[in-house]
Amino acid sequence: MGKKTVSLIMLLCFTAIGQLSAEDGSRLWLRFQLQEKTNLPDFSGIQGELSSIALQEFQLAWEEMTGNSLLETDKPTGHTLLIGTLENRLIRRLVDREELHELGPEGYILRSVMQGKDRFTIIASTKENGLLYGAYHLLRLIQTNKYNDTLRITERPRYDIRILNHWDNLNGTVERGYAGYSIWQWDQLPEQISPRYREYARANASVGINGTVLNNVNASPDILTDDYLKKAKVIADILRPYKIKVYLSVNFSSPKILGGIPDSDPLNPRVRQWWQEKAREIYRLIPDFGGFLVKANSEGQPGPQDYGRTHADGANMLADALQPHGGIVMWRAFVYNPTEEDRAKQAYSEFMPLDGQFRKNVVIQVKNGPVDFQPREPFSPLFGSMKQTALMPELQITQEYLGFSNHLVYLATQWKEFLESDTHCNGDHSTVAKTTDGTLYQHPVSAIAGVANIGQDANWCGHHFAQANWYAFGRLTWDHTLPAEEIADEWIRMTFSNRDDFVAPIKQLMLSSWEAAVNYMMPLGLHHIFAWNHHYGPEPWCDIPGARRDWLPPYYHNASEKGIGFDRTTTGSNAVSQYCSPLNGQFNDVNSCPEELLLWFHHAPWSHRMQNGRTLWEELCYRYDDGVQQVREFQKTWDRMEPYLDRERFRHVQSRLRIQSRDAVWWKDACLLYFQTFSRMSIPYDIERPIHELEELKQIKLDLKHHN
C-alpha cells in the first residue's frame, strides 16, 4: 500500500469517527475538523516564541486539523508560518515597523511573503494580543476553505472594549438566561476550577471579545466582599492569557451595606474613601481589572438619586476611585419610572442634560433601542445626540424577547440595522456605529457590550443556532462593517460543514430568521406585547389593575376601535423630537415614517392605507401569517439537511423548530384574535382559515369558539 492510500484510509477513518462521535455542540465553532490535505496550507514549519499563546493555540488547532504538529524551526525553509512581534528578527525584516505600530496592540498583519525560494505566512503585531487574533484569523481561513498563498490582510478592531455582560447571579441562576445555570461556579471557586473557563476564554478570544462582566447588573453587594473578589481573581487569571479583562457589576449601596457607613451618598467623603479603598483592594488581586458596570436608579436599584445627586455625581465618584488604576465605569442609561412621560423618552430626558459632565473614564452604556431589547426598535435617540460623552451600545445576545433558546433567530441582521442607522446628528452618514466607535466623536475609550447567552448547557447557548449570535456579536464588535451574511457563512462552515448545499440554504434561513420572528411576534413597530413577567408568549390583553402601566402591553399597543400604536408624534408624546433632523420630521409624518416602525411612532387607524394598498389591519394579518409561513419553510429546509450533519444536532434543531413553529401560530392567533375585537370595521380574522384567503373572508363572521 502506498503512503497516499494509507493516509486516505486514515482520513476516512477519522471522518467516520468524527461523524459517529457525539456532537453535543460543546466545541462551538472551534471544531477544527480533520481537513482534507488540499484545504490545508503546505506549512513545513512554524517559528515564534514557544511561550506565545497565539503559537500554542495555532499548534493545538493544527494538530486537530491534520493529526500532526508543525515543526518548530529556527532556519526557515520551504513554507514557514511566522508568528511574532517586532522582537523577532525576521518580522523586523519582513514587516514595516510604522505600519505595524499604526495598528495598535490588538491589530495585526497576516500576509504571504516570498523571500528568494522561501515562502512565509506571517502573523505580526506589536503585542501578543494582536498575534492571538491573527492566529485565529488564519485558522478561520483554513476552516472555511478560504486560505490562499496571496494573503494581504491588515486588521485592527473598531471598538477598544468588546465586552460580554453576564446577567449571572451569585447563586448560580442567570437572569434572562436560557442555557442552564451560570458557567461561573461561585460555590466551588476559588478551589475548584471548571475546565469550561478556559474554553470560554478561547471562544471569546477567537472572535475578538476582550472583556467580560462576570455578574448581573442587578448586582448583589456580595460581589465586592473579600471572598468573592478572591473567586473573581481566579477567573481573571484564567482569562488573562487570552487577553480578556474581568469587570464587575456593582451595587451602588455597597458602602452602606458592606462598609457600615450610614449612607452611600456619592458626595460623602467617607463613601468616596470606601470606594477608593475597595478599588485598591481589587487591583491588588487583579492588577489588570477592567472596571465597574453600574445599573443605578433603575428598576428598584439604588443610585445617586436616592441622595438627590445626579447620575454624573455617582459615575464620577466611581471613576475617580478607578482612575489611578486605569479602570473605567460603564454607567447604564437604562432608566425609566412610572411617570406620565413616555418610557421611550426617559433615558434621553435624564441623560442629555448631563452631557459633558462625566469624567473621561466614564462610558454611558445605552441599549440599542429606547425601550428594552424589543424584537425591533428604532435606535435610542441618545446615539448621535450625546456628543461630549463616550456612549457604548448595549445589545442583547440572550433572546429575552425573541423566543428564549427555543427560537432560531440570527441577530446579526438586527444589530447591523441598528449599527448602520443614520442618526444624522453630525451630518448625513453619522451612523450609530460611527458615533460610538471613535470615527465621528473622539473620546479616550470606545466600547460595545452584549448581554451573554451562555450557560452550563452542553452546547453553551441552549439552541445550537444561538451560538451564532455569540459568534456574530464578537465579529461585529471587531468589525461592524462585516456583512451579516459573511459572518453567518463563516459560522456555518466552522460549526457544521463547508458543503455548499448545506451552507447556502442555511445561510438564507439564518438571514431571514430575525424578520420572520418580528413578523410573527410584533410586526410594523408593535412592541412589548408579551406576558409581562416572563417575556415569552403573547399577552396583548394583559392588564393588571394596580400594576405599573409601563410594564403592561396595552400601554404600548393602545389598541382601540380607533386604531392601534403608540402616538409618539408632536401631537402625542413627542418622542420624535428627540431625534435629529430630518429623522424627527420623517418619523413624525405617517406617510414618511418607515412602515417597519409605523406603530412605534403612530397610533394609526385600522383603515390606514399601507404603501402596498392594503389596510393596516390586513397588513397586520399578512405579516403575522408571513411569519408563520417562514418558520414552516425553515422546518422544511432543515429537514432536507439531515444527510449533511450528525444526528444529535440535527434532531435537536429539528425539535426546537417544531416549538418555534407552534409558538409562531400561538403569537399569530393570540394577537390577531385580540386585536380584531377592536378592528370591527375590518376584515375578520378566522383562526381556521389561512390568511392568504383573507380577501374571501370579507363576509365571514368572526367565530371565536375555536380559540376557547
Ligand code: BDP
Ligand atoms: C430587562 C430585563 C431585566 C433586566 C433589565 C436591565 O427584563 O431582567 O434587569 O432589562 O437591563 O430587559 O437592567
